Amino acid sequence: MSITVVGTPDGIVMIESGAKQVSEDSVVDAIEFAHTEIKKICAGITELVAKAGKPKREVKSVEFDxxxxxxxxxxxxxxxxxxxxxxxxxxxxxxxxxxxxxxxxxxxxxxxxxxxxxxxxxxxxxxxxxxxxxxxxxxxxxxxxxx
Structure with missing residues (x-):
């Protein structure tokens, strides 16, 4: 099975998968495992952002005439x-x-x-x-x- 899972700590955003005769339980387990890892990665990113200390840029919205x-x-x-x-x-x-x-x-x-x-x-x-x-x-x- 080949599976790519994209997500945030709050949920899954996208799944791409290719498999031949794989049980539904195996796919669900793979998605749950991927989401657990995604949460770890997002926590690491949040930690790095906190260490970098750069504030989020303010972006002015452009007025539509x-x-x-x-x-x-x-x-x-x-x-x-x-x-x-x-x-x-x-x-x-x-x-x-x-x-x-x-x-x-x-x-x-x-x-x-x-x-x-x-x-x-x-x-x-x-x-x-x-x-x-x-x-x-x-x-x-x-x-x-x-x-």
Missing amino acids: QAYYDQLYAKVGDRLKDALDTHKHPKFESYALVKQIKDELKAALPADDATAPAKLLKYYESLRENIFRDQVTKDRVRPDRRQ
Whole structure:
């Protein structure tokens, strides 16, 4: 039996296993043994963290500018949906249309704002991912055209 167990002191997160004709009890025993060892490893890590004495870094959460996102959606949302439709446009044509929309938005950015390109890219990619995800999860349309 080959088994990989991933977890925390509180529980098992993932198990991958490959075996031929192994009893269920043997698998359960292996998982329980692995969890016992995981607890020891986590305790060791906690001890090392305490010895290192480094405080946990504070990470500021990035504000999501919903108004900017909505404005971007209103401006190019429908065109982007159309461009991502691989039933209508072949794959590489779809890629080109998505890039063309992004390039048009970049060209319209104010030259005096140095943060505008990064902000546009962040929100444009978020919009593209959301539209793509909605096509798959809500509209049930797969990009590879399978049902």
